[in-house]
Amino acid sequence: MKSKTIKVDYLARVEGEGSLVVNIKGNKIKDLKFKIFEPPRFFEAFLVGRHFTEVPDITARICGICPIAYQMSSVHAMESIAGIKIEGPIRDLRRLIYCGEWIESHVLHIYFLHAPDFLGYEDAIQIAKDHPNIVKKALEMKKIGNEIVNLLGGREIHPINVRVGGFYSIPPKSEFLLLIERLKWARDAAVETVRWAASLPFPDFDVDYEFVALSHPDEYPFNEGRLISNKGLNIDISDYENNFFEEHVAYANALHSVNRKGEPYFVGPLARFNLNFDKLSPLAKELAHEVGFIPPVTNPFKSIIARAIETVYACDEAIRLIENIDWSTKPYVEFEMKEGVGYGCTEAPRGILYHRYRVGKNGLVESAKIVPPTSQNQKQIEKDLYEFVTKYINLSKDELQWKLEQVIRNYDPCISCATHFLKLEIIRED
Amino acid sequence: MTHRIIGIGNEFRSDDGIGLYVAREIKKQYPHLNVFESDGDGVELISHFQKCDLLILIDAAYTNKFEDVGKIIQLNASDFDKISNIHFVSSHNFGLVEALKMGKTLKILPDDLYLYVILAKNFDYGTGISEQLKESIEKIISLIIKNHFH
Structure with a gap:
């Protein structure tokens, strides 16, 4: 041979x-x-050994693209230890800042990282040579996401305004209102992005995945919900470690995550879309119908369409939130920290991000566990690669x-x- | 003329932080100048291009020659074809080099664009810069002030 x-x-x-x-x-x-x-x-x-109040700022340093996700998962975990639940305007503001992160992260991936694959270009710079207006539009869309994070997070990269209990301060409503017209432009641009993404050539490749995402009865998930899957999983986030396990593999520094059967699973925009389609905004749903993108979608190459639809949703949701938030709110709620174990699981742009902390009497962290979405997808990526090579070995x-x-x-x-x-x-x- | 000075780097990757240290020192000594810090995210850097006529970028680059550590390379917009030969260290797949190439392709680079590169060797995890680099901070500040603000 x-x-x-x-x-x-x-x-x-x-x-x-x-x-x-x-x-x-x-x-x-x-x-x-x-x-x-x-x-x-x-x-x-x-x-x-660090104080619980430092954790959102430290964990935000894990990622320059999705620092909000790290902050959100950590503050929710800490708040579960304190026994408080953040409701009302502060909860809405947390959704708003997450919208900003989804917009910037999704647009970056769609146009700068993924589009070159479909269009046959080496990179986005080559796309810019032939299609400068597409790239300029993407830069403008991403900028709007960054501006939401900048405004509410204090700065774009590694924001510093998020704290356990809420925010350190809330900028005036007038500054957010200035974003609305631009968000409407970004939403229109995202609608065009969905139509464009749906027209791309996709390889014939469907996989029987276990999709895992948060699910909330009233909303498309960002910060709260139960963990569900298309294979019958329906658990509280505190039960995550009884259902998902991390394995060390000798050739990788990241741990592989597996489900309760020792099998890989899929987290991220396609999982969220498949499991929460009915919670999308009317425009996002209508658009999905228009381009024939209806769950269950099991072709991972079509994740680019899910990301585009979620970008429409994030723009829609950001507009709705800005228009409806009670801006007179106090930026945070007072609370007394307790000792104990707390859990946070939120929907980072790339999928669920799980945090678990044990905090001692003095407010110091005694143990921490962080499972990022890429770590959870890693085994599934490897399986996809295996199945793709098997199917297309003659390429x-x-x-x-x-x-x-x-x-x-x-x-x-x-x-x-x-x-x-x-x-x-x-x-x-x- | 509007200007922007951007120090680029990651202060948790040892010598990679020097761009940030230079930016902070300029801000301290010349508070009237518009100084920014960047972790090197290319898309964020692009957002500065159309906001100024004069853009000064400061970043560290890798050298494996011990004798070159601390050496300062000055490039202007017409030299940018040389940037591919400079080993910038970034965990961003779309970093400084890509931002400059994209800016050139989209014709959005400021009229006056200068890049000050400090050669360094230690990009390991950790804070603080190598002793050899410390005197480069004042050298680069003097150069920037002399070349652009005198």
Whole structure:
């Protein structure tokens, strides 16, 4: 049997350091490993001994793209220890800042990281050469998301205005009202993005996934809800660790997550969309119907459409919130911290982000556990890669390599988050 | 003429923080100047391009030659083809280099754009910069003031 080796040294358009090694012999996969070698970052260890009030600011440092998610999961965990539940305008403001993060993260991934795969460009700079207006539009859309985070979070990168109990301060309503017209423009641009994304060529590739997401009776999930799946899961977030388990694999610095049967599962926009379709805004739903994107959608390449629909939703929701929030609210609620264990699970742009903390009598963190979405998707990504190579093993070396990178980017993996960077190596023996 | 000075870096990756330290020191010594800090996110950097006529960027780059540590490289907009030869360290897949290329492609770069690069070696996790780099902070500030604000 002939052997062939394909090596690709660097996989671009993925946040962080990692690699893929595929070894193919004849028409069979000999070995396939999605490796994450970004060094472990030990956040869970150095949170120990820090005061609970510091945790939102420390965990925000885990990711430059989704710091709000880290802040939201941590404050909800701390509030569950304190025995308080944030309602009313502060709760709405938390949804608003999350809208900002979804808009900026989704637009970045759709246009700068994922679109080049579908359009046959090396990167977004090449797209800009042929289609400068598309890229300019994307930059403007992303900027609006950044501005929401900047305004409410105090700054765009690693925001500092979120605290346990609410916000340190709330900017005046007038500053948010200035965003409404631009959000309406961004919503229109996102509507065009959905139609464009739905027109892209998608490989024939459907998988019987277990989709996992938060579900809330009244709203598309950001911060609250039960964890549900299309395979019967319906649990309180405090039950997460009884249903999902982390495994160390020798070739990766990020832990692999598996479900109660030891199998991979899928978190992120496609999971949220499939499990919460009825909670989308009327415009987002109408658009999904218009482009024929109706759940269950089981082709991971179509995640780009789910991201675009969620961008429409996030713009819609941000407008609704700004128009309806009672801006006279006090920025935070007073509370007395208790000792105990608390859980937070919120919907980061890439999927559920689970936090668990134990806080002692003195308010110091005694233990911390953080499970980011990329870590949860990692095993599923590896399985998708395996199944894609199996199905399309006869593709040319270049085409297979291109598609495999795309399989990974379907999940918008943030390896920096999961380790706590991506290089690709395909070894083909045929 | 509107100007912006942006120090780029990650202060938790040792010498990569020098761009930020330079920015903070300029702000302290010349409070009338418009100084910004950036963690190197390319899209965020692009957002500065159309807000000024003069843009000064300060960032660290990797060298494996010990004798080059602390060396300052000055580039202007016409030199930017050389940036591909400079090893900027970034965990962002869309960082400074991509932002500059994108800005050039979209024709949105400011008329006057200068990049000050400080060569460094230690980009490990940790805070504080190498002893060898400390004197580069004042050197680069003097250069920027002399070249653009005198």
